[in-house]
Amino acid sequence: MPIEFKGNHAMFLDIVTVEEAETLLEWLQKKPTAKVNLADCVHLHPANLQVLMAAKPVIKAWPKDAGLRSWLESALLE
Amino acid sequence: MNPLLEQFLSEARDFLQGISEKLMELENAPGDAAMMNELFRLVHTLKGNSGLFDFPEMTRVLHAGEDLMDVVRNGRVAYSQLLADRLLDAMDFVGMLCDEVESDGVMGKTHGTDAARLGASLRELMQADDGQAPDQASGQAPGKPGAPDVATAVESKEPDPEASAQLPLAAIPETARMEAYRRARAGDPLHWLVYTPSEQCFYQGDDPFFLVRQTPELLWGGIEARDPWSPLAELDAYACLLDFSLLTAAPRAALEEHYRYVADQIRLIPVARLALVLPQGDTNGGPVYDDFLSDALELLRAGDLDGLARNAGTMLELSNPDLWIASALRWLRLVLETEPETEPESPAVLDALLESLRTFEPPAWDGVGAVAAEGSTQRDDVATLSAEEAEALEAVVATQRTILSQTDNPDWLPGRIQSVAAALSGCLRVCGDSAALPGLDAATGDALEANSGAALLAWLDARFPAMAPVLAEAGAEHPSVSPQLPTESAPAPSEAPPAAAQATPAPEGESGGVKFGRRAEDAIAGPKSLKVDQTKIDRLMNLIGEMVVAKNGLPYLAGRAEDVFGVRELSRDIKGHYAVINRIAEEMQDAIMQVRMMPVSFVFQRFPRLVRDISRKLGKDVHLVMEGEDTEADKNIIEALGDPLVHIVRNSLDHGFESPEVRAAAGKPVAGTLTLRATQESDRVVIEIKDDGKGIDPDVIKHKAYTKGLIDEATLERISDQEAVNLVFAAGLSTAETVSDLSGRGVGMDVVRSAVEKVNGAMTLTSVLGQGTQLRLSVPLSMAVTNVMIVVSDDQSFGVPMDTVVETVRVPQSAIRTIKRSLATVLRGRIVPLKSINTLLGIQAQHKANADDELAVLVVRLGDETLGLLVDDFRETVDIILKPMTGVLASLSAYSGSALMGDGSVLMVLNVKEIL
Numbered sequence: 001m002p003i004e005f006k007g008n009h010a011m012f013l014d015i016v017t018v019e020e021a022e023t024l025l026e027w028l029q030k031k032p033t034a035k036v037n038l039a040d041c042v043h044l045h046p047a048n049l050q051v052l053m054a055a056k057p058v059i060k061a062w063p064k065d066a067g068l069r070s071w072l073e074s075a076l077l078e
Numbered sequence: 079m080n081p082l083l084e085q086f087l088s089e090a091r092d093f094l095q096g097i098s099e100k101l102m103e104l105e106n107a108p109g110d111a112a113m114m115n116e117l118f119r120l121v122h123t124l125k126g127n128s129g130l131f132d133f134p135e136m137t138r139v140l141h142a143g144e145d146l147m148d149v150v151r152n153g154r155v156a157y158s159q160l161l162a163d164r165l166l167d168a169m170d171f172v173g174m175l176c177d178e179v180e181s182d183g184v185m186g187k188t189h190g191t192d193a194a195r196l197g198a199s200l201r202e203l204m205q206a207d208d209g210q211a212p213d214q215a216s217g218q219a220p221g222k223p224g225a226p227d228v229a230t231a232v233e234s235k236e237p238d239p240e241a242s243a244q245l246p247l248a249a250i251p252e253t254a255r256m257e258a259y260r261r262a263r264a265g266d267p268l269h270w271l272v273y274t275p276s277e278q279c280f281y282q283g284d285d286p287f288f289l290v291r292q293t294p295e296l297l298w299g300g301i302e303a304r305d306p307w308s309p310l311a312e313l314d315a316y317a318c319l320l321d322f323s324l325l326t327a328a329p330r331a332a333l334e335e336h337y338r339y340v341a342d343q344i345r346l347i348p349v350a351r352l353a354l355v356l357p358q359g360d361t362n363g364g365p366v367y368d369d370f371l372s373d374a375l376e377l378l379r380a381g382d383l384d385g386l387a388r389n390a391g392t393m394l395e396l397s398n399p400d401l402w403i404a405s406a407l408r409w410l411r412l413v414l415e416t417e418p419e420t421e422p423e424s425p426a427v428l429d430a431l432l433e434s435l436r437t438f439e440p441p442a443w444d445g446v447g448a449v450a451a452e453g454s455t456q457r458d459d460v461a462t463l464s465a466e467e468a469e470a471l472e473a474v475v476a477t478q479r480t481i482l483s484q485t486d487n488p489d490w491l492p493g494r495i496q497s498v499a500a501a502l503s504g505c506l507r508v509c510g511d512s513a514a515l516p517g518l519d520a521a522t523g524d525a526l527e528a529n530s531g532a533a534l535l536a537w538l539d540a541r542f543p544a545m546a547p548v549l550a551e552a553g554a555e556h557p558s559v560s561p562q563l564p565t566e567s568a569p570a571p572s573e574a575p576p577a578a579a580q581a582t583p584a585p586e587g588e589s590g591g592v593k594f595g596r597r598a599e600d601a602i603a604g605p606k607s608l609k610v611d612q613t614k615i616d617r618l619m620n621l622i623g624e625m626v627v628a629k630n631g632l633p634y635l636a637g638r639a640e641d642v643f644g645v646r647e648l649s650r651d652i653k654g655h656y657a658v659i660n661r662i663a664e665e666m667q668d669a670i671m672q673v674r675m676m677p678v679s680f681v682f683q684r685f686p687r688l689v690r691d692i693s694r695k696l697g698k699d700v701h702l703v704m705e706g707e708d709t710e711a712d713k714n715i716i717e718a719l720g721d722p723l724v725h726i727v728r729n730s731l732d733h734g735f736e737s738p739e740v741r742a743a744a745g746k747p748v749a750g751t752l753t754l755r756a757t758q759e760s761d762r763v764v765i766e767i768k769d770d771g772k773g774i775d776p777d778v779i780k781h782k783a784y785t786k787g788l789i790d791e792a793t794l795e796r797i798s799d800q801e802a803v804n805l806v807f808a809a810g811l812s813t814a815e816t817v818s819d820l821s822g823r824g825v826g827m828d829v830v831r832s833a834v835e836k837v838n839g840a841m842t843l844t845s846v847l848g849q850g851t852q853l854r855l856s857v858p859l860s861m862a863v864t865n866v867m868i869v870v871s872d873d874q875s876f877g878v879p880m881d882t883v884v885e886t887v888r889v890p891q892s893a894i895r896t897i898k899r900s901l902a903t904v905l906r907g908r909i910v911p912l913k914s915i916n917t918l919l920g921i922q923a924q925h926k927a928n929a930d931d932e933l934a935v936l937v938v939r940l941g942d943e944t945l946g947l948l949v950d951d952f953r954e955t956v957d958i959i960l961k962p963m964t965g966v967l968a969s970l971s972a973y974s975g976s977a978l979m980g981d982g983s984v985l986m987v988l989n990v991k992e993i994l
Contacts, residue, residue, distance in 0.1 A: 021316065029311060043287070043291070045288075046285065046286055050307075050320060053307065054308070067291065068291070071301060074300030
């Protein structure tokens with residue numbers, strides 16, 4: 001499972017594929033106070049990114065991968 | 079290159095040829111709907127085919143063409159010359175791609191832009207023409223729709239400071255911008271890339287984010303939402319609403335290659351290096367820096383760049399790094415570091431930076447551009463003229479000319495000259511031609527001295543002879559200028575009458591610049607395969623047949639040389655020569671046969687789809703296994719097999735296989751297996767169609783046949799199971815309970831059998847109830863050469879096709895019995911009826927027995943029975959080219975044809991089935 005949901009925490013692991021977007025969206029719809037940990041994420045499909053951008057959860061940790069982090073910051077930091 | 083690609087290329091050429099022919103024909107008859115449909119079909123098919131391969135560029139162009147043809151076909155856009163031109167261009171492009179693929183095996187990677195441009199130019203016609211008269215559209219074309227293309231194409235090659243300034247570069251962090259600046263200084267091209275993926279792209283399995291992350295030489299990238307997000311509850315995660323923008327130092331070609339699948343969704347804008355120099359931060363704490371500024375300006379004037387760098391460094395250490403001023407200083411330092419001292423634009427750049435330090439405004443690079451252009455070899459920072467600006471410039475220059483041409487000599491003449499000089503120097507600066515300023519100054523001085531405008535006018539005429547040449551000249555002196563000028567402005571608007579431009583619509587390509595080098599006059603690269611009319615091959619076949627016959631005459635000749643003329647030597651020579659000719663003729667025959675050979679995959683290839691469709695329809699689960707698809711046979715044979723095989727497969731699916739539930743109940747695997755196997759057995763091709771279905775119940779068949787009146791009661795009792803199964807070949811028998819659209823009409827297997835027999839094929843059917851049915855079709859490899867056995871009766875030779883011959887035996891006269899009126903004998907315990915060939919053919923002669931009082935009996939197969947033919951003697955078997963009987967002889971069914979023998983005699987080949 002590329003995303004681990006624990007309480008209102010979501011851990012993104014490795015590569016998060018397009019299939020996860022639906023689950024993620026449903027989860028975020030239920031958890032308005034969701035927190036997301038991207039530290040171990042290597043790549044995520046833009047469908048997931050869109051969901052994050054729209055839901056604006058708290059980002060607990062940014063990816064360790066500097067390239068990915070810079071991309072995500074441009075989208076999620078506003 | 080794989081065979082599929084090979085075939086695609088050869089077909090693509092035919093299609094392209096067809097398309098251009100149709101386009102030409104349509105020019106003469108634009109209203110021909112049928113032809114338009116045909117054209118659409120061609121483009122459509124070609125597009126579909128190209129989709130099988132990894133040729134996105136080709137498919138894109140063809141897709142645009144197809145869409146365009148579709149609207150034309152539906153009458154929403156009228157056919158026009160321009161449309162034909164663009165389509166032909168597009169097809170030339172496709173042809174060029176085909177050439178490339180053929181010669182290199184792959185397509186060049188750099189065609190993305192061309193493809194996008196062609197696609198856009200085709201699509202443009204679709205919209206532009208909507209609701210407009212075609213002539214209007216074609217009139218507009220060269221001016222309006224063509225020009226923007228050109229402008230973008232040209233402008234996007236070189237960075238345009240103005241365009242760069244409009245990019246949201248400030249969003250990029252300073253460190254990334256600085257890195258980019260360094261890269262640009264080192265000579266790398268900078269590009270701003272905006273990628274707007276289509277909303278549906280997730281469904282096509284695309285990951286645009288991954289694509290952009292893999293961008294070569296990526297310096298910075300950002301993601302933005304296209305629209306404000308809809309509430310979370312209504313959000314569609316799978317509609318891509320993201321825009322990606324990024325800064326890269328990769329060359330244009332590399333980017334185009336990377337994005338070649340989405341070439342129509344990206345925008346590439348070259349970025350001028352200086353546009354990156356944007357100090358950012360808190361603008362507090364201004365006045366303290368005044369001292370530094372004045373010092374710095376002084377140092378700059380004095381050319382002490384090292385000193386300036388030192389000062390800036392100190393200042394930077396003292397400043398809060400978040401301040402705007404600190405950011406500006408960092409840039410100042412970077413510019414100082416990277417800027418070679420010899421670079422003439424440095425002072426201007428630094429000047430502008432210092433100026434911005436004072437004003438807290440972003441540096442104004444416009445001025446720098448003009449100065450930098452002075453003697454600069456750098457292309458990055460040169461001012462460009464838009465069409466409007468060029469026009470304005472021309473107007474200004476023309477006015478100055480008028481003023482100078484005035485012949486009156488008022489007191490204020492010096493003032494007038496000075497004002498003209500000022501205006502002209504402004505013009506020179508604008509077009510980046512500062513090098514000419516000293517010349518202007520000198521001319522002004524001369525003019526003031528002489529108190530006459532003549533000197534200045536002379537200079538003006540020399541510098542700006544007329545507007546159009548002026549720009550050309552400017553371009554010549556500064557190569558950087560001319561490519562940036564939109565081509566529109568090259569012919570001065572006032573000089574080129576717009577009417578003329580509209581009257582003769584120039585072909586798009588002329589202004590479009592890029593041609594694909596395939597016009598009628600080009601030498602056509604010969605394709606590797608030929609399409610030959612089958613009649614030509616047939617003629618070759620006939621000729622080689624005659625050759626074989628003529629060649630076979632040589633041994634007779636040798637025999638005559640020896641026997642009649644008694645020259646043994648000559649006879650031996652002739653025989654030797656015969657061997658040579660024989661070898662060549664055989665090879666030739668083989669080669670010609672090869673030409674006609676086709677793999678059975680030609681008929682097999684339709685089955686996967688057929689089986690899938692039909693089994694779905696019937697709710698059955700059938701697995702198709704095909705083997706030996708590359709077994710080859712003569713084209714006629716293969717083609718003749720197509721329909722019978724389809725019929726057999728359908729029958730098998732419909733009657734043979736049980737439904738999955740029945741199969742499961744019977745303990746069989748739920749999925750049935752249908753096996754199609756082709757093998758070659760000596761000179762015959764054997765095709766087996768085997769299913770593991772329920773098999774044929776002989777009792778059912780027997781009763782069906784009986785109720786339909788196909789067999790009588792006696793036969794019903796007597797018939798064996800195998801014979802009963804073979805009754806399915808009888809005309810009018812159907813085992814299906816109900817008539818479906820698939821089978822059950824009773825016109826099945828008998829038709830199949832006769833079709834197979836027509837090509838001298840044979841069929842055998844075996845079936846085990848509950849286990850499956852197997853059909854074996856055996857057809858000759860080729861029909862061209864027939865192997866016959868020669869038999870002699872009453873000194874006449876006859877041919878009997880070898881495939882009917884079972885054996886040759888000699889039967890003692892005493893072993894021949896007469897049962898009722900027919901003759902018969904016992905061969906290995908079986909009674910074999912005998913017929914005399916003399917009686918059958920009406921020859922009034924008795925059969926000759928040999929010395930041992932034995933008669934020659936040729937045992938032939940007739941369906942399932944064997945029968946003996948009484949003849950006088952057997953001769954050799956020969957390969958002959960069987961010529962069917964023609965003319966009045968055609969009605970003689972006793973003979974299937976005739977053949978010419980080597981000694982010139984004619985051999986009649988018996989049709990055994992008919993005479994018995």
